[in-house]
Amino acid sequence: MKLYMSGNSPYARRVRIAIREAGLFDRVEEVAIKNFDELLALGPGGKIPILQTDSGNSLCESHIIIAYLNDLSETDLLPSEPAGQERCREIEAIASVLMDSVFARSFENNQRPEETRSEFVIDRERARSARCYDSLEALVESEGDQVTLANITVVAALGYADWRAAEDEWREGRPVLTSYFERWMKRSAFAETAPVY
Numbered sequence: 001m002k003l004y005m006s007g008n009s010p011y012a013r014r015v016r017i018a019i020r021e022a023g024l025f026d027r028v029e030e031v032a033i034k035n036f037d038e039l040l041a042l043g044p045g046g047k048i049p050i051l052q053t054d055s056g057n058s059l060c061e062s063h064i065i066i067a068y069l070n071d072l073s074e075t076d077l078l079p080s081e082p083a084g085q086e087r088c089r090e091i092e093a094i095a096s097v098l099m100d101s102v103f104a105r106s107f108e109n110n111q112r113p114e115e116t117r118s119e120f121v122i123d124r125e126r127a128r129s130a131r132c133y134d135s136l137e138a139l140v141e142s143e144g145d146q147v148t149l150a151n152i153t154v155v156a157a158l159g160y161a162d163w164r165a166a167e168d169e170w171r172e173g174r175p176v177l178t179s180y181f182e183r184w185m186k187r188s189a190f191a192e193t194a195p196v197y
């Protein structure tokens with residue numbers, strides 16, 4: 001299999017952590033995308049990441065890719081009991097919203113020409129991100145020691161916020177989330193995939 005990615009994409013990062021934690025690192029080659037044409041040749045979405053399966057199909061959308069890899073994995077990245085699984089999904093979903101929210105602001109700030117930049121979008125997403133940090137602060141303590149799609153996605157989203165939304169200072173007043181992030185960052189799969197900037 002091949003994972004088409006870029007080193008600092010949080011969407012690619014959640015997949016890259018999952019690959020390592022699922023014991024699939026030897027089966028997936030990570031390929032850095034060099035240009036947009038290369039990406040478009042792999043599918044209509046033009047978004048990173050894309051997984052090319054052994055049978056040659058291209059899967060887009062990080063959560064779909066992770067679900068596919070989790071099915072191939074011997075180590076389940078979801079808790080086995082229903083209540084834990086639901087909590088994991090709840091946290092994973094909020095972290096996904098946070099990732100999208102930081103991405104939307106980063107797009108406005110870094111990719112859109114200044115004259116078309118929308119303060120309305122930036123303010124709305126800043127407020128959305130703040131609600132997500134607060135919600136994660138309240139929820140993450142209920143997670144145990146298992147590596148799950150929840151902690152993988154939270155760390156990928158917060159690491160991205162450190163880079164692209166440092167002004168949020170998400171650690172301020174959120175000690176539980178701060179120590180949760182630090183705890184998971186001690187694992188090699190989380191540390192070696194951190195964005196470099």
Ligand SMILES: N[C@@H](CCC(=O)N[C@@H](CS)C(=O)NCC(=O)O)C(=O)O
Nearest residue numbers: 009010011046047048049061062063
């Ligand atoms: N929902 C997608 C989002 C992926 C995404 O937005 N990736 C960014 C890179 S960090 C991208 O390729 N953006 C290109 C674009 O928005 O045109 C996923 O979960 O995979």
